[in-house]
Amino acid sequence: MRVEFHPAAANTGVVFIRTDLPGAPRIPARVALRIETPRRTTLRSGEFVVEMVEHVLAALAGLEIDNCEVRVTAGEMPGCDGSALAFVQALREAGVEAQAEVRPFLCLHETIRVGDEDCWVEARPTNTAGLIIKYRLDYGSGNAIGRETIELPINPKSFCESLAPARTFLLEAEANWLRERGLGGRTSHKDLLVFGDDGPIDNELRFEDECVRHKTLDVVGDLALAGCDIHGRIVAHRSGHRLNAELVKVLLLECHVERDQRRSA
Secondary structure (H helix, E strand, O other): OOEEEEEOOOOOOEEEEEOOOOOOOEEEOOHHHEEEEOOEEEEEEOOEEEEOOHHHHHHHHHOOOOOEEEEEOOOEOOOOOOOOHHHHHHHHHHOOOOOOOEEEEEEOOOOEEEEOOOOEEEEEOOOOOOEEEEEEEEOOOOOOOOEEEEEEEEOHHHHHHHHOOOOOEEEHHHHHHHHHOOOOOOOOOOOOEEEEOOEEOOOOOOOOOHHHHHHHHHHHHHHHHHOOEEEEEEEEEOOOHHHHHHHHHHHHHHOEEEEEEEEOO
């Protein structure tokens, strides 16, 4: 599996291109193309699919790269080490070039929330530009993950230092459930964080609160499906890919898209 990042013209957005298929079909990174799959973000345009795109999208959004052709040679993105770090390193080595167009953004004037009492995510207006994300992780008691909370502004520096290295995690029972369904067969306990009763199995944490950092990374990637910046404060409680995408859909329906002063890249 190979992933190549190529420059794209202003207003292109992020587009995945399946170079392994005849005609190299294009799949734009838009929430309208998202389909429901377990524990990942998948996009489908017609009969063509790209899976597990959330870490690629998070890397691009975290580095404020708005226009990019992501050329891939398979339908499923490489898991790498379960984080966005490899994608960030490749993009930073290639460099980013500012474009003449200004970047569109969603302007929040009221709090918008999706979910229920157990799992929810909401977008709140703020008095400043930019995106802030607060995530509350709650796996309850009786396991090694427990409860964690993080809040931070999202910009290239904070993303690269605090979120990009955070890896995918799950409980051992969840890992077994996925493998029974033919998912994750190419990964081992050393590729991502699988938690047993006493902590990660055959692995070590990069951050004491690595789990909540990874969930925040996923939020960054899923919000990128809006196709524009979001200025506001996102607060998530036990939210996952489905709820993150639902919030994006509601925001696009109810909020006004304006033009930012930041140039596209």
